[in-house]
Amino acid sequence: MTDMATHGDRMKFLHNQWYAAALSTEIGGTPFPRTICGEDVVLFRTAGGTLAALEDRCAHRHAPLSLGTVDGEVIQCAYHGLCFDTDGRCVRVPGQDSVPPQARVRRYPVAERDGWVWLWIGEIDRAAPASIPSLPYFEGSADSAGWAGFQKYFHVKAGAQLFVDNLLDLSHVAFTHRNSIGSSAAADAAFAMEVSVDGTTVRGLRQVFDVEPGPFIANWGNFPGRITRRSRYTWRPPSVIDIEAHFHDAERAITIMVINPITPETETSAHFWIGWARDFALGDRAMTERSVEENTQVIMEDVEVIEAQQRVLSRRPDVRAVPIAADRAVVAVHRVLDRLFADQTTER
Numbered sequence: 604m605t606d607m608a609t610h611g612d613r614m615k616f617l618h619n620q621w622y623a624a625a626l627s628t629e630i631g632g633t634p635f636p637r638t639i640c641g642e643d644v645v646l647f648r649t650a651g652g653t654l655a656a657l658e659d660r661c662a663h664r665h666a667p668l669s670l671g672t673v674d675g676e677v678i679q680c681a682y683h684g685l686c687f688d689t690d691g692r693c694v695r696v697p698g699q700d701s702v703p704p705q706a707r708v709r710r711y712p713v714a715e716r717d718g719w720v721w722l723w724i725g726e727i728d729r730a731a732p733a734s735i736p737s738l739p740y741f742e743g744s745a746d747s748a749g750w751a752g753f754q755k756y757f758h759v760k761a762g763a764q765l766f767v768d769n770l771l772d773l774s775h776v777a778f779t780h781r782n783s784i785g786s787s788a789a790a791d792a793a794f795a796m797e798v799s800v801d802g803t804t805v806r807g808l809r810q811v812f813d814v815e816p817g818p819f820i821a822n823w824g825n826f827p828g829r830i831t832r833r834s835r836y837t838w839r840p841p842s843v844i845d846i847e848a849h850f851h852d853a854e855r856a857i858t859i860m861v862i863n864p865i866t867p868e869t870e871t872s873a874h875f876w877i878g879w880a881r882d883f884a885l886g887d888r889a890m891t892e893r894s895v896e897e898n899t900q901v902i903m904e905d906v907e908v909i910e911a912q913q914r915v916l917s918r919r920p921d922v923r924a925v926p927i928a929a930d931r932a933v934v935a936v937h938r939v940l941d942r943l944f945a946d947q948t949t950e951r
């Protein structure tokens with residue numbers, strides 16, 4: 604196992620990538636500011652329904668456009684009323700007939716898929732929505748038949764990679780989540796793990812045999828006793844993880860898809876979403892509501908550790924992690940990232 608990069612080495616963002624920027628339901632006719640990879644962006648929908656993302660800075664005297672309003676097909680700055688179209692071109696200056704040609708702001712390619720708004724950070728010509736991962740389990744998907752669940756946003760005061768590493772390392776479940784989806788006994792249970800790398804995609808499989816399910820899973824699947832847990836997970840750059848979690852005993856089996864896009868806000872803060880979809884009790888709205896609360900508890904258990912980890916790393920950016928056997932997927936992902944960051948440096 605090779606050394607992992609220090610946290611300090613990783614303080615940069617991958618460009619020419621689609622990043623989850625918001626839930627589709629978050630973006631309407633009111634300008635919505637969000638910082639993505641250190642860039643301040645304003646997202647909005649025009650009256651005609653066009654989804655747009657612009658630099659959150661007016662070209663005139665730099666007031667944030669997110670303080671303004673959407674008026675028909677343009678966004679109007681709250682300071683002196685300049686109007687910008689969805690390409691970022693100024694199309695009107697109140698009180699004068701002409702528009703200075705240099706009055707424009709940067710536009711970001713955006714696309715909507717599976718209930719998320721995805722935003723391209725990088726060279727505009729290279730943005731191809733076909734490379735957005737397909738995650739068809741939610742109401743915003745073209746076909747989500749057979750799944751029921753929810754999508755929810757969390758702001759995290761820690762670098763995005765710390766949350767990615769958390770999700771790739773399922774051995775923390777027995778400890779961090781012992782009161783929710785884990786059980787401490789699982790730490791010593793028999794388990795099998797496989798990790799494979801296919802281009803820039805890393806896949807893992809982890810199975811734990813004959814363990815207590817933990818209170819939430821016992822309840823979701825009506826499991827009276829011990830179960831087998833199987834998690835298949837996929838990481839794709841820049842930082843999207845999906846986990847197919849399968850739980851079964853001799854008589855019952857349930858599957859839950861856990862989808863986690865994680866987007867850097869700054870080097871030390873991140874946007875995190877959980878998309879959670881189950882293949883059972885599809886019409887049970889009370890279960891959906893309960894699972895929002897339960898999963899929020901699970902995520903906050905992670906957030907508490909990760910934010911504390913960030914506080915340590917902010918004071919000690921020079922330290923290196925010491926990989927253990929359970930970190931195989933983490934190490935594989937860091938190797939792919941090293942390659943992608945090296946390519947990015949060469950391209951410049």
Ligand code: FES
Pocket residue numbers: 661662663664665666680681682683684685
């Ligand atoms: S700063 Fe936006 S119109 Fe003047």
Ligand SMILES: [Fe+2]
Pocket residue numbers: 769775776779780901905
């Ligand atoms: Fe966790």
